Amino acid sequence: MKKLWAIGVFVFAIAICIVLWQVSRSRTYQFFGQLVARVNTSQKSVALTFDDGPTPRATDEILSILEEEHIHATFFVIGGELETNMAEAKKIVSAGHELGNHTYSHERMLLVSPSFVKQEIESTDKLIRDAGYQGEILFRPPYGKKLFALPYYLSKTGRKSITWDVEPDSYPEIAASSDRIAEHVLAKTQPGSIILLHVMYPTGRESMKAVRKIVDGLKAQGYSFKTVSELLAMSGQ
Numbered sequence: 001m002k003k004l005w006a007i008g009v010f011v012f013a014i015a016i017c018i019v020l021w022q023v024s025r026s027r028t029y030q031f032f033g034q035l036v037a038r039v040n041t042s043q044k045s046v047a048l049t050f051d052d053g054p055t056p057r058a059t060d061e062i063l064s065i066l067e068e069e070h071i072h073a074t075f076f077v078i079g080g081e082l083e084t085n086m087a088e089a090k091k092i093v094s095a096g097h098e099l100g101n102h103t104y105s106h107e108r109m110l111l112v113s114p115s116f117v118k119q120e121i122e123s124t125d126k127l128i129r130d131a132g133y134q135g136e137i138l139f140r141p142p143y144g145k146k147l148f149a150l151p152y153y154l155s156k157t158g159r160k161s162i163t164w165d166v167e168p169d170s171y172p173e174i175a176a177s178s179d180r181i182a183e184h185v186l187a188k189t190q191p192g193s194i195i196l197l198h199v200m201y202p203t204g205r206e207s208m209k210a211v212r213k214i215v216d217g218l219k220a221q222g223y224s225f226k227t228v229s230e231l232l233a234m235s236g237q
Contacts, residue, residue, distance in 0.1 A: 054085050107142060
């Protein structure tokens, strides 16, 4: 009997671990507060978002592309990079784009303390304000990972967790080619989609090269581009 009880406890523990792992990596669910992966709208509008950085050369290049395409995007920036590259963050703000919080250290926000979460987010908020950004500061968890402390903090402070529903960089066979990246985005995008790209580091060269193809392709399909905040406002979120 004791052996059966021990086996039952073991199986239950394994099941709990699997559930927690799935929740930690889910793009559409968290234990507390509001998570947004795609905005509920019938209008053909999407948000183009860039994670990490800012870094000098890549910031100038992506800002040039966005200016030529006449669109605004949302940049989820890392606090540690902001401290080093504040001038680049100010360029993003001056160009009319949105700055979001991507934590200070870009660590996975899983088994972390509430005080760590608070420090990571609030220190980055301050740096975003130092860059001159005045709008609501949205938050995106690094790697999309979250469990207890992070969503609880966001819920208590009335903040949303912004993830994504189109992520070509997450598939190595797609991320290796700008053509495949663009094809993936054009095939997967829906009204209200939040598109994630990584262009700030050398590993993101193919994503950078795909931006024009993505923008031009979606425009040809009748899509317009919004910041995440603008997209949220369309559905009253």
